[in-house]
Amino acid sequence: MKKDGIRRKPVELHAPAEHDADARDGGVQSVDRALLLIETLAEDDEGYRLTDLAVRTGLSPSTVHRLLTTLEKRRFVQFDRSESIWYIGARSFSVGTTFLRRRSFSAQALPFLRKLRDQTRETANLAVVDDGSVMIVNRAESREIMRTVTKVGGRVPMVASGLGKAVLSTYSEDEVHAVIRRQGMPKLTAKSVVRAGELCKILQTIREQGYSVDDEEAVMGLRCVSAVVYDDRSEPLAAISVSGTTARVPVDRLPVLGKIVRDVAQELTTALGGVVPVVIRTA
Template identity: 70%
Template sequence: MKRNVIRRKVLELRPGADIESDPRDGGVQSVDRALSIIETLAEDDEGYRLTDLAVRTGLSTSTVHRLLATLEKRRFVHFDRHESKWHVGAQSFSVGATFARRRNFTAQAMPYLRKLRDQTRETANLAVVDDEAIIVLTRIESREIMRSLTKVGGRVAMVASGVGKAVLATYSDEDVNAIICRQGMPRLTEKSIVRPGELFRELEAVRRRGYAIDDEEARIGLRCIAAVVYNDCSEPLAAISVSGMTSRITDERLPVLGCIVRAVAAELTVVLGGVMPQVGEAVG
């Protein structure tokens, strides 16, 4: 199924940056270009044709083809000869899976994600903060009709996601302001929060409730309810959430689902050796 993805801007090339005869092209520059190709391929499950990939990365077709040939030999990319499209390869998955394995709590969290899915009948997600963005580690899909917003391994802005706001609510206002300055507040839908004052009011509500809500802020028609899983220092280790269509996650269900997500997050915190923060404990 075709996904709506946030397209990255085409790389702005410096004069002469993509000249084939440049003898320096065999070093760091080639590594950077190869990684940009893999990142671009990861944006769309349907893959890219060579010319489209060149446009998306801002590189010449000859440079892209040369790098793809090397990446294909190492199985980091795969070429579908029937559709003449390039895709992410098996080796990219193998390397990327190390990230999830390093988060050794992922396997322990799976029974709680299943519990969350079964109690809510919605898709359950586990996510962490990585470089001031939310990355989805794993999920248990709902048995209902569902349009996943972010695939496993996908990234989303903290201010535009339920799990992101759940984590931000544990930060000080100073730290939140710093993230806003560095990352901005993208308008993904007409319901996205794009003003700092509105975000701070929302984070205060998250602290009172114990769970965060993404109310169609990342995609119209989808809602998400999230709560933090804490480590042994009462700091955010991860966040879990349920996500589903607004036709199922109605205004009436929000408080019920919020209590379920909050309770399961507290259970998982204890299982992982974490400590829930004391009520009224200072943020940051």
């Protein structure tokens, strides 16, 4: 499932034409393909053989090999010669962490995520909005046995996640519809919200109670409770959540978790110098 949605291109049978195309467009095509390889390798910790990577990306094996050897020299990928498998490289990690350094609150949030994890015994997550999706940037894993569906760096559509809906609840109706037009309302499970009118009603409830719920809307068998972290202008900076299996997070536990998540989000907001907007709660 984690490999769904990968951008694919038609298999190109003539390697010399690829070189000619690269020359004509100043190498932009090669850059795009190299980044596609890095993105694909980053999806699977177990790595890929060259032929499998070619199939996943829709590129010819010769093109994949040429780009991988260049990326290996720059340490963006690495090659296990004993197993003939390619992995994401150390340089990709060091470049990627620049994003987190720019958003320095990620490290500051970790003690609050641990507190949230210890109070609920569920996995606590920190996420930011990036390009219309929510991206997990930090996490405190539950000590209970569970499956981690979205790893750090993973993305989920805003409309299909508790984290995303929490942030959407701070948007105006026009801004919400702009998000829907941009990314649609994907039906990831049988319980996904796929109608704009229903989503708007849910967002109003979130505004009133101060937390959102993902009730198996992104992944069957998994529930998530989220709240917004605000900046000094009372604008959404990030969102935090706890997620757990439906067996450990039954429906009657949601209000209790919602209050805990909301309170910790307010504490983190204050610690970061943010300001929680004044609203009237009904719960």
